[in-house]
Amino acid sequence: MNDYSDSIGWPTKDPQWISKIVVQSLIYIIPIVGWIALLGWMLAALDNLRSGRTELPGAGFAHLGRGVTLFLVFLVYGIVIAVACLVLVFLGFVLVAAGSNNNVGALGAIGGLLIVLGYGIAILAGIAFYFLMAPILVATERGGFGAGINFPQVLAMARSNPSSTLFAGLFILVGHLIGSVGSILCGVGIFLTIAYGYAVMAGAVSVFERQLAGQQLPPPQPAAPAV
Numbered sequence: 001m002n003d004y005s006d007s008i009g010w011p012t013k014d015p016q017w018i019s020k021i022v023v024q025s026l027i028y029i030i031p032i033v034g035w036i037a038l039l040g041w042m043l044a045a046l047d048n049l050r051s052g053r054t055e056l057p058g059a060g061f062a063h064l065g066r067g068v069t070l071f072l073v074f075l076v077y078g079i080v081i082a083v084a085c086l087v088l089v090f091l092g093f094v095l096v097a098a099g100s101n102n103n104v105g106a107l108g109a110i111g112g113l114l115i116v117l118g119y120g121i122a123i124l125a126g127i128a129f130y131f132l133m134a135p136i137l138v139a140t141e142r143g144g145f146g147a148g149i150n151f152p153q154v155l156a157m158a159r160s161n162p163s164s165t166l167f168a169g170l171f172i173l174v175g176h177l178i179g180s181v182g183s184i185l186c187g188v189g190i191f192l193t194i195a196y197g198y199a200v201m202a203g204a205v206s207v208f209e210r211q212l213a214g215q216q217l218p219p220p221q222p223a224a225p226a227v
């Protein structure tokens with residue numbers, strides 16, 4: 001894979017791509033375990049691309065252990081974003097209620113602004129997370145959990161090649177949108193296609209890694225034994 005645009009179509013080069021995508025997507029239905037399994041599967045796909053093989057890994061739970069660390073890293077970022085936004089929204093509602101009870105319009109106005117700010121930060125942080133997903137993943141792969149949540153280090157990696165970071169995030173976002181298109185089908189079709197978005201993510205990250213290859217990054221950590 002030589003370009004970010006290749007990440008969209010590379011999963012279809014595997015003759016069994018449909019069955020692998022559908023089965024791994026159905027596994028995603030299982031709370032937490034299915035999510036971790038999908039992340040591990042995505043990392044296994046990334047390994048294949050690193051070795052020059054445009055082949056999706058077999059669907060299942062074989063790579064469950066591989067996805068745990070990345071899942072925890074993503075969970076930490078999600079909790080931090082959620083807490084920051086919920087605090088603002090909660091304070092906003094408190095001020096709105098206080099202003100209403102005491103007929104103080106200024107409190108209500110400030111509370112309303114805090115609520116809007118909280119939701120605005122949630123939206124912007126969600127978008128920013130997509131555009132930092134490639135450096136977060138690479139940092140986690142090469143340094144483990146501590147490196148993955150080391151935001152200054154992640155941000156430095158992202159800023160070292162802004163255009164590559166931007167394109168990686170854009171194609172990861174597009175891949176997830178394509179993977180979610182199944183939601184149009186009876187509201188549950190998303191579970192038949194979600195893994196496609198993660199395969200595209202593996203493709204985008206592989207290009208991102210290649211473009212950072214000259215920056216003396218430590219090698220990826222050895223893959224965890226299959227579970």
